[in-house]
Amino acid sequence: MISKVFVALRVKASPERAFEAFVGEIGAWWRPNGLFQTTPRAPGRLAFEAGEGGRLTETLANGKVFEIGRITAWEPPSKLVFAYRQANFPPDLRTEVEVRFEPVGDETRVSVEHRGFDRVPADSAARHGFPDQVLLLRLAEFWRAQLASLGELA
Secondary structure: OOOEEEEEEEEOOOHHHHHHHHHHOHHHHOOOOHHHOOOOOOOOEEEEOOOOOOEEEEEOOOOOEEEEEEEEEEEOOOEEEEEEOOOOOOOOOOEEEEEEEEEEOOEEEEEEEEEOHHHOOOOOHHHOOOOHHHHHHHHHHHHHHHHHHHHHHO
């Protein structure tokens, strides 16, 4: 199985602004999705802790904080890499998301490569019964919608 998806979108912002919106305002643009839930409960608000080793968390309405993953590369305004864990992943499983911010004229190309779904067991609830190609197609659609939402904010 090809274990990654790649999605890119241009946003009308500088790389600095796009990076800041992605990490500093994720709670405003992130759109929950039933297939790729990060907590087993109703969606909360996402936030990054800036810098390498910082966490991506989701805070629920009751105040509980769920750690989705840790930042493994922090290179503003060009690159961000972080671990990503869904609620229905096995406890020790993480995938990885790499986000790049590249200037293109007066816009920024924001690209997301999400890799590691080959480590999700075939019988895992995280696959929703989808064969590999369908699961990855749905993951790409998920990231396309997230980047479109980011573009509206940035």
